[in-house]
Structure formats: structure tokens, C-alpha cells
Amino acid sequence: MTSENPYSILIVDDDKSMRQSLVVLLEAAGWAALAVARAEVALEKLAEMSPDVVLSDVRMPGMSGLDLLARLKPMQAPPLVLISAHGDIPMAVQAIQGGAYSFVEKPYDPRRLLTILTHAAEKSRMRESNDLLKKRLFQLSGLDRVLLGKTDAVSELRHEILDLASTDTPILIEGETGTGKELVARALHDLSARSDRPFLALNCAALSSDTFEAEMFGVQGQSDGRLVRASGGTLFLDEVGSCAPDVQAKLLRVIEDGQVLPVGGFAPVSVRLRIVSATNIDVGQAVQEGTMRQDFLFRINTFVLSLPPLRQRRDDLTLLTSHFLGEYARVHNTSVPEISHDDLLALMAHDWPGNVRELRNVCERRVLQARRGTGNMAIAIRSDPHPDDVPDTLREAVAAFERELIGKAVKAHDGRMEAAAEALGIGRRTLNEKIVKLGLDKQALL
Known part of the structure; x- marks a missing residue:
């Protein structure tokens, strides 16, 4: 605390002499103090000011100190210290369990009271500083633009992503189709120390048991597998509930051992991957039905993020x-x-x-x-979609869809092909090849 930025306190007590003595004590200690007689008035003041701490009597006419405590939002309100001449151990326990920072009995020891209030104010300032830092990180990362919304569920989700991004904890993202599971997975990667390494997204429903090892582990002397090339980055297992049981077993070995054995090889190759999975099904039910291995689920769901439907x-x-x-x-x-x-x-x-x-x-x-x-x-x-607009063949339908998707991406990123390719989840070279193959005119798209 400095003289330019003193701690501030809101005092709530129906006893006028007590209010005055507390104000004198705190102002002498360098605090900015405001005192009111009723908890109802304190709630109005809290909407106007942001004190570092609230000191409230317990027994007052109308709303009590415990009632005031119950009305405060734990993650947003300043710490509340309760003070009462009628206090006892059960009341103190109830207050602490209800979220109070501490409980002091009257008559109080001025030094002890100041120590408790100072620690509470320090905690409040630290939380405020952390909130500002998180807000700045949201702005720098674009997380507030990726996950738009002001509801409590979305706000809490952004905080969880920011907290979890710095860890290597396996995360399972649950949510209905269209809730943004891959957006969350990419945010976890982009905000992590692995952001300069690959983000490998695998559609588990499309993984073939026959070609899995050659594609993912590689072939000795011929090619590195996709997991090897992505080592150091993030492996995103999309639609993990659709993963075939034998593929689950192979992935489980990779997760547990951190190694892959190329087809035809004798020496395993180390891979370091952060595992993020996503599902729109009830994985617990999938385990009961035998379509998902329980040991595999335990390896990918250390922490679960649930995305709310719209x-x-x-x-x-x-x-x-x-x-x-x-x-x-x-x-x-x-x-x-x-x-x-x-x-x-x-x-x-x-x-x-x-x-x-x-x-x-x-x-x-x-x-x-x-x-x-x-x-x-x-x-x-x-x-x-009008039935007349649907192409006659699957090949034509896929080409039409690719033209539309690529056109949107190129327009959305003002012709910056690297950014468009990243948004589409493909390489720059692949994007150029598709533009030529589909007969797209980049200039016309802009």
C-alpha cells in the first residue's frame, strides 16, 4: 500500500460509535474508509465503488452480516470480514464456510484487526491484478474473439482454457455438434508453449485400422509417420467416441509409452504430444456398451471441458x-x-x-x-438448400463445397494465403493446388 494508492474499506455497522472508532483507526493507519449503518446501503455502495475489503457487523436491523455475505458474488466481490460482539465458534464456522475471509469478535484487538484487514486487502489487490493480467492475455491471444459471449458459462470457459493451456494435462472436450470444440482445442494449443509446433487434428471416425500404423507411425526407411512429424505439438482426437477399439489400443500405447514403432522397424521412436480430445456422445455410456475402452478413456479425460449448447x-x-x-x-x-x-x-x-x-x-x-x-x-x-441446387454426383458436390469454403477463407483473410490455409486446416501448397484444380480465380474472389 502506498500513500498514492491506499487500501480502501467499506464498514457496515449499526452502532454509530463503533463506526466512528473504526474509521478513526483505519484512517490513522492510512486507509480510505467509508462507513454505513445498514447492509442494504452497503450493497448500493458496492455497486458504485470497489473497496479492497468489507468489514461488517453480524447482527444488524434488516439484513444481517451473514445475509450480506450471501448476497456477494465470491469471484467478483471484495473479501468480507465479519465482526460481532455476539460471536461464537458455530457462527464463525458458518461465516467461513459461507465465504467470509475471517471473523473477529468485539471488543477487538486493533493490531490483530488491522493485520487481518491488510491481508484481506492484499488478497483482493492480487486477485484484481490477476484479473487484469488475464484480461490482457485474452486481448493478446484473441481468446475473447474466438469464444464470443458474456454469459457466465462462456466466461468461465475462457478462464479454464487460459489456466489449462500452460499444462500438459490431457483434456476431453464435451459438447454437441457445432458448439466449437475444435476452436477450443486450437485455443488450448495456440496459448500453450507448444504453439510453434504442429497442431495435428485427426478425425477418429475416419481412421482406418488397416492403414493406421503406416500413416501414423511411419514406414521404416520410407517415411516418418504423422505422429512423429507432429512431435512436440498437440494431438487433437476429434470425434474420439467414433474411434475403432483396435485403434484406441494403438493410441493408448502411444499415450502411455510416448513412443511409436514404425512399420518394419526394430527401434521405437520417441514422440511428445499433448492430447486433446473431443466428443459429442456420452463416453460413459460408450464404455458400458463396449465401444470405448475404459483404460483409453481414463488416459484422455484427466480434465473435462463441457461446452454449453447455444x-x-x-x-x-x-x-x-x-x-x-x-x-x-x-x-x-x-x-x-x-x-x-x-x-x-x-x-x-x-x-x-x-x-x-x-x-x-x-x-x-x-x-x-x-x-x-x-x-x-x-x-x-x-x-x-433447394434440391435443384444439389450436384448430380458426389465428386461434383465435393468440388462445389471446396470452392465455396476456399472462396470464403480467401475473402475472410483478404487474400493472405498462409492465413487462409491455416483457417482451412491445410498446408499452403495444398491450398494452391486446390485453387488450380478447382479453377478458382484468386483475384475474382477478392
């Missing part, structure tokens, strides 16, 4: 919609359509089975409608 975070709908409308208006070089009252009603009434991914698609359809001077959000939500 229908459980409706307070974020307006923010997300505004962001996506702005994003696609820029991509399609048009003005951002306004969100009307009827649009809001349509957004809130929809159940969003496709979650954030569905909302993105709806917003792009709305932007395309607005560019033609038609449509609204309700129509955009109901829109389905």
Missing part, C-alpha cells in the same frame, strides 16, 4: 448474431443488415440444434438476402 446461452444470441453479420457483410462486401425486433423474436424462438455453427450459416444467409434487398432472420432460419 440454447442454454440465449443471452449471447444478440452479440453473436451482430458479430457474424458483420463478419459476413465484410466477406460479401455489403452493408450489415439491422436486427429488428421481429428478428430478435425469431432468434429467441429457435432451438438452435446446430448451435453456433448453425447461427453462422443463418447469419450468412441473412447477409446474402439483405444484399438482394429481401428477407429477414425468420426466413434465414427456415432456409434449406
Whole structure:
């Protein structure tokens, strides 16, 4: 504490002489002190100021000190120290269990009280400093832009990602389709010390038992496996619940031993990989049904991140919609359509089975409608692809999809091919080859 930045305290006590004596004591110690007579008034003051600590009497007319404690949000409110002439051990235990920093009996020892209050204020300043640091890290990392939202669930998720990114703990990300599981996995990688190493995303549903070892472990004297090339980075096992049992066994050995044996080889090769997995199924049920090995699950779910579906975070709908409308208006070089009252009603009434991914698609359809001077959000939500627009063959459908996806990525990143390739999850060379193969004109896309 310095004279330029003294500790501040809010005192709550219905006894006027007690309030005055506490103010004199604390101001003499260099504190900035404000005293009020009722807890109800203290709540109003807390909304206006941010004291380092609150010192409250327990028994007061109206709201008691314990009631005040219950009204404070533990992660946001300053530490609360309770003081009472009627205190006893059960009351002190109840106060501490309820989240109070400490409990002091009247008559108090001034030195002891000042020591307790100083420690509480130091804790408050440290927490505030950590919150500012995290906020700065969010801004630097772009995490607040990747995981948009102001609801408590999303805010807590951002904090968990930031805390877990610096560890090597295996993480299982649970969530419905479209909730952003790969975004979270990439954020964990990008914020880690492994960010300069590869992020290897494997679709477990597409892993073949027959070719797994050659592709992942490599072939002696011919090629390094994908796991070897990604060593030092992050291995993202997407749709891990769809992984074949024999592939699970092979992955389990890699996770446990940190080694792979190339096909035809005699000496194992060391690999260092941080394991992040994702699933949209009940893995516990999968274990019971025998489609997932229990020992494999135990190796990948040391920590579990659960992503909330969009229908459980409706307070974020307006923010997300505004962001996506702005994003696609820029991509399609048009003005951002306004969100009307009827649009809001349509957004809130929809159940969003496709979650954030569905909302993105709806917003792009709305932007395309607005560019033609038609449509609204309700129509955009109901829109389905017209059967006449579907190509006749699978090859044509895949090519059409790739053209659309690549076009969007190139536009979204203003022609920066490295950034577009990274967003698409492919290499720069592969992107160039696809542009040529699909007959895309980069300049026309911009």
C-alpha cells in the first residue's frame, strides 16, 4: 500500500460509535474508509465503488452480516470480514464456510484487526491484478474473439482454457455438434508453449485400422509417420467416441509409452504430444456398451471441458448474431443488415440444434438476402438448400463445397494465403493446388 494508492474499506455497522472508532483507526493507519449503518446501503455502495475489503457487523436491523455475505458474488466481490460482539465458534464456522475471509469478535484487538484487514486487502489487490493480467492475455491471444459471449458459462470457459493451456494435462472436450470444440482445442494449443509446433487434428471416425500404423507411425526407411512429424505439438482426437477399439489400443500405447514403432522397424521412436480430445456422445455410456475402452478413456479425460449448447446461452444470441453479420457483410462486401425486433423474436424462438455453427450459416444467409434487398432472420432460419441446387454426383458436390469454403477463407483473410490455409486446416501448397484444380480465380474472389 502506498500513500498514492491506499487500501480502501467499506464498514457496515449499526452502532454509530463503533463506526466512528473504526474509521478513526483505519484512517490513522492510512486507509480510505467509508462507513454505513445498514447492509442494504452497503450493497448500493458496492455497486458504485470497489473497496479492497468489507468489514461488517453480524447482527444488524434488516439484513444481517451473514445475509450480506450471501448476497456477494465470491469471484467478483471484495473479501468480507465479519465482526460481532455476539460471536461464537458455530457462527464463525458458518461465516467461513459461507465465504467470509475471517471473523473477529468485539471488543477487538486493533493490531490483530488491522493485520487481518491488510491481508484481506492484499488478497483482493492480487486477485484484481490477476484479473487484469488475464484480461490482457485474452486481448493478446484473441481468446475473447474466438469464444464470443458474456454469459457466465462462456466466461468461465475462457478462464479454464487460459489456466489449462500452460499444462500438459490431457483434456476431453464435451459438447454437441457445432458448439466449437475444435476452436477450443486450437485455443488450448495456440496459448500453450507448444504453439510453434504442429497442431495435428485427426478425425477418429475416419481412421482406418488397416492403414493406421503406416500413416501414423511411419514406414521404416520410407517415411516418418504423422505422429512423429507432429512431435512436440498437440494431438487433437476429434470425434474420439467414433474411434475403432483396435485403434484406441494403438493410441493408448502411444499415450502411455510416448513412443511409436514404425512399420518394419526394430527401434521405437520417441514422440511428445499433448492430447486433446473431443466428443459429442456420452463416453460413459460408450464404455458400458463396449465401444470405448475404459483404460483409453481414463488416459484422455484427466480434465473435462463441457461446452454449453447455444440454447442454454440465449443471452449471447444478440452479440453473436451482430458479430457474424458483420463478419459476413465484410466477406460479401455489403452493408450489415439491422436486427429488428421481429428478428430478435425469431432468434429467441429457435432451438438452435446446430448451435453456433448453425447461427453462422443463418447469419450468412441473412447477409446474402439483405444484399438482394429481401428477407429477414425468420426466413434465414427456415432456409434449406433447394434440391435443384444439389450436384448430380458426389465428386461434383465435393468440388462445389471446396470452392465455396476456399472462396470464403480467401475473402475472410483478404487474400493472405498462409492465413487462409491455416483457417482451412491445410498446408499452403495444398491450398494452391486446390485453387488450380478447382479453377478458382484468386483475384475474382477478392
